[in-house]
Amino acid sequence: MGYGERGRHAPVVDLADRRALERYRPADPEVVEEARRLKEAALLDFGLAESAVASWLYAKCPHQIPTTAVDTAAVVASGDGTCLLLYNPDRFVRLGLDGVKFVLFHEARHLVHRHLFAEPELRADPVFALAAEVSVNHVALTRLGRGELPLLDGRPTGVDPRKVYEAYHADLTAHGLEPVPYRVFIDTDLRVHGELRRMHHPPVPESWLCPRLVEGAVPADQETIDSVVSSALLNTLLAARRGHTGAERELLELMGRTEEGSARAARIWGNLGAGVLRGQTTATRTVDWWQRWLVDVLGTRLREGERLVYPKKRGALLAALGHDPMLSRRGPVREKLLVIALDTSGSMPDHVVSWLTELVGTIDGVVAHWLSFDAVVMPFRPGERSEMGVPPDEVWGRVYGGGGTSFQAVADYVEGRTEVNGRRLDVTPDAVVVVTDGYAPPITPAEPDRWIWLITEGGSDWPETHTPAMACHRVTTGTR
Helix, strand or coil, rough: CCCCCCCCCCCCCCCCCCHHHCCCCCCHHHHHHHHHHHHHHHHHHHHHHHHHHHHHHHHHHCCEEECCCCEEEEEEEEECCCCEEECCCCHHHHHHHHHHHHHHHHHHHHHHHHHHHHCCEEECCCHHHHHCCCHHHHHHHHHCCCCCCEEEEEEEEECCCHHHHHHHHHHHHHHHCCCCCHHHHHCCHHHHHHHCCCCCCCCCCCCCHHHHCCCCCCCCCCHHHHHHHHHHHHHHHHHCCCCHHHHHHHHHHHHHCCCCCCHHHHHHHHHHHHHHHCCCCCCCCCCHHHHHHHHHHHHHHCCCCCCCECCCCHHHHHHHHCCCCEEEEEECCCEEEEEEEEEEECCCHHHHHHHHHHHHHHCEEEEEEEEECCEEEEEEEEEEEECECCCCHCCCCCCCCEHHHHHHHHHHHHCCCCEEEEEECCCCCEEEEECCCCCCCCCCCCCHHHHEEEEEEECCHHHCCCCCCCCEEECCCCCC
């Protein structure tokens, strides 16, 4: 997805090639630094007040690259399952902070549109492409409190929804039809599309408005977009459920604009369990919030080794020479290690242990070290459960417990300071998952960003308010 392209129908470099993007006609270092400052300030404002969705979405772009290879900005699905944010430093500096916020909001909203309205017949309809521009810019103007589109060199950038409405009003009136008021015209995304289709001469967007309107101009595979946007929406939904009023207001507005007439969008919102924000639940559907949250958080912790990719240019050359195509890896790929620690001093639901066991088996390239703990640490293998009590005759490998609770004992073992049964944990985990009721003296691990705390019902979620704060969620089931 790109914003503000003019007169360019094909990218000048491969937009998924990070090195080529950085090398292409680099801007002055001072300009790059100022553009980066504006970009960071815009994203901070999104997170604090204006768009929780945009804040989460850009947090999931691991590479944010200043490059003059794009006219203003673009979000690219890089081919390895991740998205890149590309931005032109010169344009960002000339737009200023308010203009940068508008452009980034515009791009984020287009990714959400692509996720919710992925039907091929809609995406192939040029009138729907213009309807998306109209809807996105109307929401951007409203949410960001702007009266006009950003100006660049004295000219407005992008589609003005009010001017499109004026053209719609004139067209219908000239042909004896009754136009709807602007507030009705702009009510939902599909309503904009439907009203534009009523025109005798529906407008067709110019291709320079966004390179996303030119097929193949910007890499944007649907699988990656679905994964990244779903994750961003889920995080926003969880924030709303935990009391973030801005996130709740934005999601309710987005749901209202996209559900009507779109079976896909309604299904996505239902699968997320977003109806809970309206006090509604979908019949027969169970939403296990903590499970979705944990999968999403683990995904961010374990993304060092990048996925297999198909090198297009090399693949084409091999095919021309009569060879079979092959896949290659981007970045170092290694097996990921989890430590999962179960607090056996409190209540430990069997379904939690069972689900965690199955989860590790479903994440490619991930192995787990399992620990039970109370005041001491006891390694075990899943499935080897037994009554509570002291391990008899140094027989380790089963879940015992019943004593006091010490999180420090877990940290000391995970960080290699203590031995259990004469052995140390001689590896560095990518993530440590602790399932507990939370009632024990707080700790500060050496690497708190690697720790994930699942708090059983009625427990203390102190890790969330600790300094530094750690990833924390209550273990609950159903739609509560």
